[in-house]
Amino acid sequence: MEITIHDIAKQLNISASTVSRALKNNPIISESTRKRIKKTAEEMGYRPNVLAASFRTKKTNTIGVIVPLINRHFFSSVISGIEDIAYKNGFTVTISQSNDKVEKEAKIAQTLFANRVDGLILSLGMETKSFEHLKLFTDRKIPLILFDRVTDKIDAHKIIADDFGGAYQATKHLIENGARKIAHIGGPQTINIYKSRQEGFIAALNDAGLKTDKSLIFNGTMTRNDGIEALKTLRKNNKLPDAVFCANDTTALGIIIYLKEIGIKLPDEIAIVGFSNEPFSEVVTPSISTIKQPGFLMGQKAAELVISQINNKISDTNFKTITMPTQLIIRNSSKK
Amino acid sequence: MEITIHDIAKQLNISASTVSRALKNNPIISESTRKRIKKTAEEMGYRPNVLAASFRTKKTNTIGVIVPLINRHFFSSVISGIEDIAYKNGFTVTISQSNDKVEKEAKIAQTLFANRVDGLILSLGMETKSFEHLKLFTDRKIPLILFDRVTDKIDAHKIIADDFGGAYQATKHLIENGARKIAHIGGPQTINIYKSRQEGFIAALNDAGLKTDKSLIFNGTMTRNDGIEALKTLRKNNKLPDAVFCANDTTALGIIIYLKEIGIKLPDEIAIVGFSNEPFSEVVTPSISTIKQPGFLMGQKAAELVISQINNKISDTNFKTITMPTQLIIRNSSKK
DNA sequence: TTGTAAGCGTTATCAT
């Protein structure tokens, strides 16, 4: 049998409300009685029934998080950042993964909503194009933060990495190292991050006075094989570039493996830069130059934002998009 | 304002209890009224208050998970497995990371307990030596499953990979490839997984009639640098082995980087096998032979176990340890 | 400063 505030009250011959207030450090209760109450609560082994309190107050002190895949370095870094801040502020975090499936994303959102999370942080799945499941939150002013893969269709605070800037830097770096014919392995242009990266790539070419050659731009699903296929195509057409900027490290890896296989010298003949700083990119031979996104910081920021919204209760309609700086990490795949 | 079962009841001129029963598909309610009720519930936009139900029934339909670090491939695979099964069974999963800190692990366990999770799945942190925080669960017969890093000190179902067998296979493989002087980079012997791996290593040596040379066994914290330092020591003492079995891929990676640096031919001069099949191990040059642990399956199994315990309510005192098979993946770091 | 009492939405017990 669990001890309740009533048991403590009875023990001390006072009322349950006094006990409740004392345990919540309500300043209206006198120092002495509060101490007395806390002491006996401790002695009796009292454990507050969080469920009852949540039910009563309609606050769960829980933040929901939905990511496409936990098992990816960037996302798990973000989660760590969220956890860090949430934990310090007394919030519990519930993490789920959508596996990039809209239905699962929607189902999870509904479950989190039903479980009355105080706020939601999410990165959209690859296929997500309808946002009904998020209306659940926005309609009822439940704080919602989008990060990384975001959408214009939803009014919410958004946290993104500087994809454009990162891509721009990466491309500029390749140009400065002498590249003139640069290919780009990009993702679906319906997804903000890949769109921005491609735009950054093109902007850097333009600013350097290079013209963009559409036959050097590939848009696929960003698997290792997508990178390989793109290069195979280029080679078949006798259009091998002198550099490739990939919108993720996975395609860059594919390309490196393929080019090594066919005996092309990296980075001398073809220089390569990836994106995301996946753990493997440092240890491949040659190590992959890449763009580092501040995952942990993004998570921290997201958690701070959602918590401040939860606490202020101000239905903040002034939604902003926070862009966090990315960083070019130069490694052997592009070092001349 | 949220619709409650009372609103539905009023609308249909029936009682709230009937509504409750109908929505829960209680067979005692007639087919016709149940349909009527579900229809109006739908129309009125009714959403069950999970909090109220949890409060009332003392069941949260939530499983707590604690891992040392989400951001590690093995653990995130396990989490995916847990999620998969939990999701299919209508359970919500709350994931937290202990960062290998006892205090955080204890704090999280307390929070999960206070939040009345129906069951807990956890992998102990590196430093965890006291288990008071788990007594919270075992004392009250709340289902608890330990996996990977487990302890004899707690009575619970346990799920581990076949660390001994994996290490045995790895070592045997090295021997079959001609190695006679095999070093071992192991972890703290207070932790079951590292202990088993070391034992598997020694057993394989014994079975092959090789004697174990203690000066070839190193026990550190399993960082990349630990591997490097071990090999530096061996080299300084002119005791470079012809093979190394590492209890994780991280140390194997360190060793590979170091040996390449000093111009030793891999695997010809020194063959290497790691453990865990980290994503990077496939793409390093040379690719790292390693032992694959069935993370996803372990997670599924853990979730199945905890859910069946939750549902049966049988205070199952017959605790068993389930060992799941590991698999040797032979790559270039050991292929002669 | 403390007490009284209502109520959160659901489920379970006991009637009918």
Added chain:
DNA sequence: ATGATAACGCTTACAA
């Protein structure tokens, strides 16, 4: 097959 009612443990007006 359905209804009335109490109860879960806590918080919070309102009262004293």
